[in-house]
Amino acid sequence: MYPWLDPSGRFSVFKLAVFIALLVPGALLLWPVIAQGGATIPVKDAILQSGDWTIRILLISLLITPLRRITRFSKLVQVRRQIGVGAFCYAIMHLCLYAISQNLDLGRIASEIVLRIYLTIGFVAVLGLAVLAATSTKAAMRKLGAKWGRLHKLVYPIAVLGVVHFFLQSKVDVSEATLMAGLFVALMLYRFAHWRGWALRSASTLIVIALVSGLTTAGIEYAWYALATGIPADRVAAANLEWMWPLRPAWNVLLVSLVMVVIYPFGRDGAGRAIMSNLAGSLRLKPQHSRGG
Structure with a gap:
């Protein structure tokens, strides 16, 4: 339940360090937005940075399995879910900051997502991450059984969508x-x-x-x-x-x-x-x- 506890329920500085490391980029990119009262330029910068961190953290979560196989350091598995949920949180931050840049006009936001292909792709990726985050609990694993593993293989096409979204919004x-x-x-x-x-x-x-x-x-x-x-x-x-x-x-x-x-x-x-x-x-x-x- 708590990101700083290991599977046995004991406090782990290793897991706490990973948790803090996931929080730091978000705090740094949100601070200018908060300090300047949601001014346009800080919000635009934060939108880009939160998107960058989403794909970075998602790739870090995908690194855990091969890194564990190469190093045989099994404790890395303990932070894989934490990092994956972190990627989802940054994706939500990215989406929320975009909504703020559109003055929270839901009609305009919906039309932009439908009409602009790179926004459509990004939104589908966010929805996919939401599904994975919602089913990342042990209760969901028990309930879904063998289907859980197949469902969470969606992380691969989601990562592809994230990269394509990155290319399309980067332009040149x-x-x-x-x-x-x-x-x-x-x-x-x-x-x-x-x-x-x-x-x-x-x-x-x-x-x-x-x-x-x-x-x-x-x-x-x-x-x-x-x-x-x-x-x-x-x-x-x-x-x-x-x-x-x-x-x-x-x-x-x-x-x-x-x-x-x-x-x-x-x-x-x-x-x-x-x-x-x-x-x-x-x-x-x-x-x-x-x-x-």
């Missing part, structure tokens, strides 16, 4: 949207590799996933500029072959994916699991027992 500068798309590809490749029975604790598998993810990201960026803008896509493709700062999305996806190659030995030999388990244990408040006279 799609660097952040491309990065999110590339990271989603990497997360799906980890799942595909596991489904095929390929060892995720194998350096070769992780390196291949990193390379394919980076190349696919470059392809997504090229396709967007070639099909949706008048900007020469060849220049974008050539830029991905150069090491420049800031890094292109393809390079970022490649480097982030290669981090898995660095951490996988911890899961393979058990040393990392021991370190993380000891750390998690030290961050858990243990009950004090009274001593007899």
